[in-house]
Amino acid sequence: MRTMRGDTTIVRKRLVQGLPVAALLLMGAFAVAGPSGLLAWGENQRVLEQRRTSLVDLQDKRDRLRNRVNLLAPDHVDPDLAGELLRSNLNVARPDEKVLLLP
The missing domain is CATH 1.10.287 (Helix Hairpins)
Incomplete structure (x- = not known):
């Protein structure tokens, strides 16, 4: 049977690993679809x-x-x-x- 201490350690480890991954995904989304991202490049060239x-x-x-x-x-x-x-x-x-x- 699992102890309460073990559950918090697993959650903490997943949180520590998940936050940087989420930050990288957010930065990647801004790089593609942000105001100066790849999708806005064509519009910027036209302007x-x-x-x-x-x-x-x-x-x-x-x-x-x-x-x-x-x-x-x-x-x-x-x-x-x-x-x-x-x-x-x-x-x-x-x-x-x-x-x-x-x-």
Whole structure:
């Protein structure tokens, strides 16, 4: 017949062995299905490509705006750009001019 002391020793041994195994299984599950795991890798790559294309578009837009700012510098204003801005903002045109709006 088993004694009470023997049962607690067996339970303790199984608990000591089971906790590390459970911890390893949990870490393995996070490595596969966690937020930065193997299953999320494809989604992260897709988001990265989207952000790279967005970055290229934003850099192009920044370069265009930088060019317009340089053309409107107070010490040397580009006369064509200044005339374009005056006509578009004030709706001013000479009688002999034809206005074409481009998209």
